[in-house]
Amino acid sequence: MTAEFVLTDVCHTYGTGLDALDHIALTVEAGQHVAIVGANGSGKSTLLKMLDGLVFCNAGTITAFGHPLTEETLEEPAFRREFRSRVGFVFQDADVQLFCNTAFDELAFGPLQLGLGPDEVRARVAEVAGALRIEKLLDRAPYTLSGGEKKRVAIASVLTMRPQVLLMDEPTNALDPRSQVWLLDVLDQWKRAGRTVVIATHDLSAAAESCDRMIVLSEEHAVVADGAPEDVLAQRDLLLSVNLIHEHAHRHGADRHVHPHAHEHEHV
Amino acid sequence: MIPALAHISDAAPRKRSGPRSLARRTADAIGHAVAEVLENDELASSAGLMQSLDPRIKLVSVLVFSVVASFVHSLPMLLVLIVATMALAAASRVSVASFARKVWSSAGFFGLLLSAPAATAWITPGEILVSLGPLSITAPGLVIATRLIARVAVGAGFGLLVVWTTRWTDLLRALSAMGVSDLVVATLAMTQKQIMSLLRTVENMHLARESRMLSGGTARDNRGWVIERMAFVARRSMKTADDVYDAMLSRGFSGAMPSLVDLHATTRDLAWVIASVAACVLALGVDRMVFPV
Numbered sequence: 095m096t097a098e099f100v101l102t103d104v105c106h107t108y109g110t111g112l113d114a115l116d117h118i119a120l121t122v123e124a125g126q127h128v129a130i131v132g133a134n135g136s137g138k139s140t141l142l143k144m145l146d147g148l149v150f151c152n153a154g155t156i157t158a159f160g161h162p163l164t165e166e167t168l169e170e171p172a173f174r175r176e177f178r179s180r181v182g183f184v185f186q187d188a189d190v191q192l193f194c195n196t197a198f199d200e201l202a203f204g205p206l207q208l209g210l211g212p213d214e215v216r217a218r219v220a221e222v223a224g225a226l227r228i229e230k231l232l233d234r235a236p237y238t239l240s241g242g243e244k245k246r247v248a249i250a251s252v253l254t255m256r257p258q259v260l261l262m263d264e265p266t267n268a269l270d271p272r273s274q275v276w277l278l279d280v281l282d283q284w285k286r287a288g289r290t291v292v293i294a295t296h297d298l299s300a301a302a303e304s305c306d307r308m309i310v311l312s313e314e315h316a317v318v319a320d321g322a323p324e325d326v327l328a329q330r331d332l333l334l335s336v337n338l339i340h341e342h343a344h345r346h347g348a349d350r351h352v353h354p355h356a357h358e359h360e361h362v
Numbered sequence: 363m364i365p366a367l368a369h370i371s372d373a374a375p376r377k378r379s380g381p382r383s384l385a386r387r388t389a390d391a392i393g394h395a396v397a398e399v400l401e402n403d404e405l406a407s408s409a410g411l412m413q414s415l416d417p418r419i420k421l422v423s424v425l426v427f428s429v430v431a432s433f434v435h436s437l438p439m440l441l442v443l444i445v446a447t448m449a450l451a452a453a454s455r456v457s458v459a460s461f462a463r464k465v466w467s468s469a470g471f472f473g474l475l476l477s478a479p480a481a482t483a484w485i486t487p488g489e490i491l492v493s494l495g496p497l498s499i500t501a502p503g504l505v506i507a508t509r510l511i512a513r514v515a516v517g518a519g520f521g522l523l524v525v526w527t528t529r530w531t532d533l534l535r536a537l538s539a540m541g542v543s544d545l546v547v548a549t550l551a552m553t554q555k556q557i558m559s560l561l562r563t564v565e566n567m568h569l570a571r572e573s574r575m576l577s578g579g580t581a582r583d584n585r586g587w588v589i590e591r592m593a594f595v596a597r598r599s600m601k602t603a604d605d606v607y608d609a610m611l612s613r614g615f616s617g618a619m620p621s622l623v624d625l626h627a628t629t630r631d632l633a634w635v636i637a638s639v640a641a642c643v644l645a646l647g648v649d650r651m652v653f654p655v
Contacts, residue, residue, distance in 0.1 A: 171616075174614075178613065182612075185609055191606075191609045193551070194551060195535070202622055206621070206622070212622055215622060233531070234531075235403070237554070237559065252613070
């Protein structure tokens with residue numbers, strides 16, 4: 095396998111002095127499906143933005159496809175173009191990602207930025223819109239779409255760039271059950287195509303279902319587990335300590351007992 | 363034992379009396395504004411005369427109509443143009459009543475405000491029609507004021523027809539196709555989206571407040587709350603702008619906003635252009651020949 099991302103002793107602190115990531119060391123190999131799980135505020139989204147070259151580390155190093163990933167290297171047009179064409183990022187909030195006039199323009203934005211010709215762009219838009227069954231949405235303004243439709247368009251807007259690596263922040267967040275199943279299908283297709291996926295989530299069931307590797311971030315922003323989902327999920331005490339599951343009382347008839355319980359929805 | 367957090371007050375909730383609260387009124391107004399935008403998209407997508415035109419041709423022709431109206435002097439001809447806007451509204455499946463109400467409640471009102479001084483003897487001397495103390499309305503002054511109001515109404519009518527019969531997305535496409543910078547067009551698109559998104563946020567904030575209030579609150583409290591929320595919305599808007607910029611960078615944004623504008627004029631558009639030119643020539647010709655200044 096080829097290492098697509100290598101993070102060595104990466105630390106990040108916000109401008110306000112708050113720690114976001116603490117001495118992170120990990121490697122993402124080509125074709126892996128990785129879930130970064132952790133409680134709210136554990137640094138999952140920051141780590142994902144770092145992999146997309148939107149946030150940079152205060153200490154440590156990151157390499158992407160064998161090249162250092164820094165503000166300076168991303169200033170170089172050749173590397174920026176190559177990096178952006180190879181890495182796609184689906185934001186947690188689809189509203190943030192949909193900034194164009196119509197859904198068609200959203201899907202065309204990335205390929206146009208990559209300098210592709212009009213025919214190629216139209217072909218890519220048609221192909222992805224067909225695959226994601228959003229042809230009827232192409233002519234609509236993003237603000238008129240429902241939450242699930244926005245998510246589909248947001249994902250499609252990244253897929254038209256045909257990235258080698260797909261980064262997704264809380265992909266199942268705010269999706270109804272049918273859309274969640276649809277999303278897991280998309281991830282499965284992506285896996286079969288041999289592409290790399292890194293998702294940040296605290297939806298343990300979706301992570302276990304769609305990924306073959308699970309990395310756990312603690313509330314102290316450090317990696318505390320990294321392995322196969324079934325092995326990580328078997329570590330009940332660890333998951334309790336990082337606030338991914340909690341003791342929950344249930345009543346079954348006259349009996350009342352306590353067992354671990356996973357967070358599957360955003361706690362606002 | 364019921365924890366304090368879950369304790370339900372024994373006291374019956376007090377009934378609200380008097381006018382609706384500020385929160386409710388604001389939320390309703392915002393909801394109405396958002397619904398109006400969405401309904402407008404529906405109307406603009408319906409099968410009407412103006413909707414079937416190429417947005418570029420519609421935009422240019424309506425601009426020309428408005429300019430022509432500003433050169434028309436005679437009140438009868440201006441009246442014909444006003445009727446023409448209503449006929450176009452009807453042919454475009456726009457409710458003529460709501461169209462007329464919108465035009466006259468905004469353009470008519472502001473036209474009246476602007477032109478009222480011209481009707482007085484101070485600005486336009488002549489035969490006095492009505493005297494109210496020191497204020498006298500003259501016959502030529504009244505004609506000038508009426509002409510001004512009618513021109514504003516014609517311009518506003520054509521403008522409203524474009525807005526109501528063209529989807530915002532098509533309007534931006536037309537601007538792009540007409541040579542307006544893609545960056546400007548993209549900024550307009552983002553602004554519209556951001557306004558809609560923030561309107562929803564503000565509506566929800568007001569509804570959340572309403573749901574926890576038993577009275578309308580004092581004017582002072584309401585002012586303080588609104589100011590504090592405005593600051594929140596401003597902060598949120600800035601955060602969203604940063605996030606949107608990150609999303610653009612992530613998809614390779616490098617400063618330019620190329621787009622694929624796909625608009626095609628048809629024979630219907632050609633017929634419209636010919637009819638528009640003929641109407642403009644006719645309006646100006648009749649105005650000059652039948653009603654010379």
